[in-house]
Amino acid sequence: MASYDSDDEVDYATDPAWTDITPLPQDDGENPLAQIAYPPEYALAMSYLRGVMAVNDHSARVLDLTADIIGMNAAHYTVWGYRFKTLMALETSNGFNDGKTDWSWRKELDWVQSIAKQYEKNYQIWHHRQLIIDHLNDPTGERDRTNEMFASDSKNYHVWTYRQWLVKRFNLFDAEELEAMDLLLDDDVRNNSAWNHRYFITLGRLGAEDPAEGVIDREIKFAKEAISKAPQNPSPWNYLKAVLRKGNINLASLKDFCERFAPVHPEGEISSSHALDILSEIYDEAGDFVRAEQALVLLAAKYDPVRKNYWRYRKRLLGSDENVLIASEKTPTVHATA
Amino acid sequence: MSSSSQPPTVAFTNKPEELFVEKHVKYIQSLDTRKDEFEYWLTEHLRLNGVYWGLTALHLLNHPDALPRDETIKFVKSCQHPSGGFGAHPEHDAHLLYTLSAIQILAIVDALDAVDTAACVTYVAGLQKSSGVFAGDEWGEEDTRFVYTGLQTLKILGRLDAVDVEKAVEFVLGCQNYDGGFGVVPGAESHSGQIFTCLGVLSLTNTLDRLSPASRDQVAGWLAQRQLPNGGLNGRPEKLEDVCYSWWVLSSLAMLGKLHWIDQNKLVGWILSCQDDVRGGFADRKGNAVDVFHTVFALCGLSLVGWGGLKEVDPVYCMPVETTKRLFGPK
Numbered sequence: 001m002a003s004y005d006s007d008d009e010v011d012y013a014t015d016p017a018w019t020d021i022t023p024l025p026q027d028d029g030e031n032p033l034a035q036i037a038y039p040p041e042y043a044l045a046m047s048y049l050r051g052v053m054a055v056n057d058h059s060a061r062v063l064d065l066t067a068d069i070i071g072m073n074a075a076h077y078t079v080w081g082y083r084f085k086t087l088m089a090l091e092t093s094n095g096f097n098d099g100k101t102d103w104s105w106r107k108e109l110d111w112v113q114s115i116a117k118q119y120e121k122n123y124q125i126w127h128h129r130q131l132i133i134d135h136l137n138d139p140t141g142e143r144d145r146t147n148e149m150f151a152s153d154s155k156n157y158h159v160w161t162y163r164q165w166l167v168k169r170f171n172l173f174d175a176e177e178l179e180a181m182d183l184l185l186d187d188d189v190r191n192n193s194a195w196n197h198r199y200f201i202t203l204g205r206l207g208a209e210d211p212a213e214g215v216i217d218r219e220i221k222f223a224k225e226a227i228s229k230a231p232q233n234p235s236p237w238n239y240l241k242a243v244l245r246k247g248n249i250n251l252a253s254l255k256d257f258c259e260r261f262a263p264v265h266p267e268g269e270i271s272s273s274h275a276l277d278i279l280s281e282i283y284d285e286a287g288d289f290v291r292a293e294q295a296l297v298l299l300a301a302k303y304d305p306v307r308k309n310y311w312r313y314r315k316r317l318l319g320s321d322e323n324v325l326i327a328s329e330k331t332p333t334v335h336a337t338a
Numbered sequence: 339m340s341s342s343s344q345p346p347t348v349a350f351t352n353k354p355e356e357l358f359v360e361k362h363v364k365y366i367q368s369l370d371t372r373k374d375e376f377e378y379w380l381t382e383h384l385r386l387n388g389v390y391w392g393l394t395a396l397h398l399l400n401h402p403d404a405l406p407r408d409e410t411i412k413f414v415k416s417c418q419h420p421s422g423g424f425g426a427h428p429e430h431d432a433h434l435l436y437t438l439s440a441i442q443i444l445a446i447v448d449a450l451d452a453v454d455t456a457a458c459v460t461y462v463a464g465l466q467k468s469s470g471v472f473a474g475d476e477w478g479e480e481d482t483r484f485v486y487t488g489l490q491t492l493k494i495l496g497r498l499d500a501v502d503v504e505k506a507v508e509f510v511l512g513c514q515n516y517d518g519g520f521g522v523v524p525g526a527e528s529h530s531g532q533i534f535t536c537l538g539v540l541s542l543t544n545t546l547d548r549l550s551p552a553s554r555d556q557v558a559g560w561l562a563q564r565q566l567p568n569g570g571l572n573g574r575p576e577k578l579e580d581v582c583y584s585w586w587v588l589s590s591l592a593m594l595g596k597l598h599w600i601d602q603n604k605l606v607g608w609i610l611s612c613q614d615d616v617r618g619g620f621a622d623r624k625g626n627a628v629d630v631f632h633t634v635f636a637l638c639g640l641s642l643v644g645w646g647g648l649k650e651v652d653p654v655y656c657m658p659v660e661t662t663k664r665l666f667g668p669k
Contacts, residue, residue: 026429050429075384078431081477127479155577157529161522168525192575196527199516204525234563234575242516306569307562310599 010068012048017061023047024054045069053082058089060101067111074119080128088135105136113145120153126162139170147180154184155193164200173201189226195235203246216247224257231261231272241278255282264294273303284318292318357645358615362633363401365618366392369630370405384631385427386417390439391634393446397658398637398649411449414440422457423475433475434465438487445494446661455495462488463500470505471523481522482513486535490655493542494665507545510536514549518556530564530573530586533557537593541654546593554594561587562599569604570623580622581612581632584639585656592642592653602643609636 012018025047026038038046045068052062066083069076087108090096096103109132116125133142143166149159167177178201184194202219203211223240227233244251261275270276276295283292293315300311369392389410396404416428417440423432424440437458444450465472465488472484485506492498513520513536519528520536537557540546549557564571564587570579571587584605591597611624612632619628620636641651650659 076430077433077475077477078425081431081475084477123479127477131477155574157522157527161526164523164525190576193527196515196521196525200525204516238517245516306565306567306601306604307599308601310559310562310596313599 010064012044012065018048021048021051021055021057024050026050039072042069042072045072049079049082058086060090060095060098060103062086063090063103070115074115074122075124077124080124084128084131087132105132108132109141109145113148116149117152120149120156121158123158126158130162130165133166134169139166139172142166143172143176143180150184154188154191157193160193160197164197167201168205173205177201185226189230190233190235192235195239199239199242203243206246211246216243216249219243220247220249227261227272231275234274237272237274237278251278252282252285254278258282262295264298265291267294267298270298270303273299276303280314280318289318357610357640357647358613358618359399359647361615361618362613362620362637363396363399363404363618365614365628366395366630366633367404386414386424386436386439386443387426388630389413390443391630393443394651394657395630395634395637397446397660398634398641398651400647400649407447407449410443410447411452414443415453418453418458419461420457422454422459422461424458431475432461434462434472434484434487434491435474437462438491441491441494442655442657445665446657448664450495459492459495459497459500462491466501466506468505470502470507470509472506482510482520482532482539483522483535485510486538489539489542494655498543503543506539507543507548510539511548514553514557518553518560520557527574528560530561530571530583530590533561534586534590537590538654541593558591558594558596558599561591561594562596565600565605569601569606569608571600571605578623579608581609581620581639582622582635584609585635585642588639588642589653589656597642606640606643606645609639612636 010018012021012023023044025043045065049065049069052065063083063086066079066086069079070083073079087105090101090103091105095101109129112125112129112132116122116129119125133139143163146159146163146166149156153159167173178198181194181198181201184191185198188194202215220240220243223236223243226236227240240254241251244253258272258275258279261272262270262279264276264279276299280292280295280299283289283295296311296315296318300308300315304311369388389405393405393410396402414424417424417426417430417436419425419432421432423434424437425432426436430436440453441450441455441458444452462472465475465484467473467480470485471480471482472488473480474484488501489498489503489506492500510520512524513522513526513532515521515525515528517528519530520533521527521529522532526532537546540548546554563575564573564583566572566579568579570581571583572579573583573586587600588597588605591599609620612620612622612626613636614621614628617628619630620633621628622632637648638651638656641648642653651657652659652662655662
C-alpha cells in the first residue's frame with residue numbers, strides 16, 4: 001500500500017482492493033468536441049477516481065490511485081486537489097499509521113520532489129507542496145529541496161515563486177538566504193531570478209523602511225563587482241540603480257564607474273550599452289546635453305540599433321525631468337507574513 | 339488603450355516570407371480530428387483554452403466559420419459547473435483560467451446568453467481575496483494572472499461592480515519591481531507574461547495612469563529590451579526567445595503606446611520563420627513542433643504590427659477588435 005513504485009501496475013477492474021468502487025466512465029454525452037480517445041489504462045484509472053469522488057472516499061488507496069494518474073498526466077489539477085483532501089482526511093483519522101498504510105507527510109514531500117524533477121514546468125506540484133508546508137507550519141529542508149531544483153534549472157519560475165513564498169511565510173530573510181544567492185550568482189552572474197531574489201531579501205521586503213547600516217554600501221559593491229565580470233549583463237545594472245534609489249544616492253555617483261565601460265569623450269572602446277544608457281541620464285541631469293545626446297546617438301546608431309526608436313525618444317526627453325523616477329517608485333512593499 | 343494612439347504601423351517594404359493562411363486554417367481544423375493522438379489527451383486539462391486559442395486564430399485569419407459554432411457553444415456549456423465557473427473539459431473542476439476562455443469564446447461567437455452568466459459572476463467574485471488578488475480556484479493559488487482573468491471575465495459580462503476593483507488595482511501596482519516589470523505576486527521576478535496581465539488589469543479598469551509617465555517608460559524600456567539581435571523576443575533577461583512573447587511583449591507595448599520601440603520588421607521575419615510551411619501552425623521557435631498556443635500568439639503578434647490580411651486583435655483582451663467593439667463600443 002502506498003509504495004508509489006512506478007513498476008506496480010494495478011488493474012483496478014480485477015484488483016480485490018477496488019471491488020467496492022463503481023467505476024464511472026467519462027460522460028461526454030453527444031458532444032463530438034469533447035470526445036477524446038484516451039489510452040485504456042488512463043481512462044480506467046480516471047473512472048475509478050470519479051467512482052471514489054462520487055462516494056467521497058478518502059481512504060489510503062486514493063493515494064495510490066492519484067499517484068498512478070499523476071504519473072500519467074501530472075497537469076490534471078483535479079487529481080492534485082483530491083489527493084490533498086485525502087491526505088488531510090488521513091491525518092485527521094490517524095490513517096497514516098493504521099498498521100497497513102506506511103505513509104507520512106515527509107514521504108509525501110519526497111514523492112512530490114521526485115515528480116517535480118520529472119515535470120519541471122508543472123506548477124500544480126509546487127502549489128501542492130505549498131499547501132502541505134503551510135499546513136505543517138515547518139519549513140525544515142525546504143530550502144535544500146529548492147536548491148536541488150535550481151541545480152538543474154536555476155531560473156525555474158515556479159520554483160522561485162515557491163521559494164519566495166517560503167521565505168515570506170517563515171521569515172527566512174537571513175544569512176543563509178543571502179549566502180544561497182551569493183552561490184547562485186557566483187555560478188551564473190546572468191541569473192536574473194537570483195538578482196531579483198537578492199533584492200527581495202535585502203531591500204525589497206523593507207517597503208518604505210530604511211535598510212540597516214552598511215547594507216546599501218555592501219550591495220553597491222556587490223553589483224559593481226558583478227558588472228566588472230560581465231559589463232553587458234543587464235541584471236546587475238538594474239540592481240545597482242535600484243539600490244541607489246533605495247539609498248537616496250544620486251545617480252551621478254556612478255559617473256566614473258560608467259565611464260570605465262563607456263568612454264564617450266573622447267570616444268573609446270564601449271563595453272557596455274547599459275553604462276552608456278546611465279551616462280546619458282547622468283550628463284542630462286548635470287546639464288551636459290551635448291554628451292548626453294552623444295551617448296544616445298551612439299546607442300541608436302551603433303551599440304543598440306534594434307531599439308533606435310527608443311533611444312531617439314530618450315533624446316527628445318533630454319532637458320526635461322519627465323523621465324526621472326522618484327525614489328519611492330519601484331520598491332514593491334513586501335512584508336513577512338510570519 | 340486606443341489603437342489610434344499608436345504611431346502608424348510599419349509598411350513591410352521587403353516582406354521576408356509569406357504567411358501561409360490556408361495551411362494555418364487547416365492545421366487548426368485538424369486539431370479536432372486528432373483525438374486519438376497521445377498529445378491530445380495529455381492536453382485535456384487545456385481543452386477549453388485550446389478551443390479559445392484556435393477560435394481566436396481562425397477569426398484573425400479571417401475564417402470565423404471554420405469551427406462549427408453550435409458544437410462550440412455546446413462544448414462550452416458542457417464545461418460549466420453548478421458553481422458557475424468552467425472547467426477545462428466536462429467533469430474537470432472549475433478554474434478561473436478556463437472560465438475566462440469560456441466567456442471569451444462565447445463573446446467571440448456572440449452567444450453569451452447560452453450559459454448562466456449570473457452564476458459565473460458569483461463564482462468569479464467569490465475568488466477575490468481581501469488583499470485584492472484573485473485565487474485561481476478553490477485551492478487558493480494566487481497570481482496576477484488570476485486578477486486579469488477574473489476582471490476580464492467580469493468586464494465582458496458587464497459586472498466589474500461585483501468585485502473590489504480598487505483593491506485589485508492596488509494589488510497589481512504592488513507587484514511592480516525595481517526594474518519596472520511585474521511578477522506573479524509582490525516581489526516575484528518580472529516576466530513578460532505577468533506584465534501583460536498587470537497592464538491588462540490597469541487598461542481594462544482605465545487606471546493605466548496610476549503608473550507615472552516615468553514608470554510607464556521604464557516598463558516599456560524593459561519590454562523593448564526583450565528583443566534579441568535575431569529579432570525574436572524573450573520573456574525575461576538572458577532567456578531564449580519564444581514566439582509566444584510576440585504576444586505578451588507586443589500587447590504590453592501596444593497598451594503603453596510604444597510598439598515602435600522595437601524593430602518590427604525584424605520581429606516579423608523571425609515570427610514567420612517559426613511557421614511549419616508544410617502542415618501549418620507555428621512552433622515556439624524555428625524547427626520545433628507546432629501547437630495551437632504558439633500559433634495563436636504568433637498570429638496575434640503579426641496582427642498587432644499590422645500584417646496585411648489579418649484581422650485586428652485587441653491588445654487588452656486578446657480577442658478580435660470586432661468582438662471588443664461589439665461588447666464595449668468603439669474606442
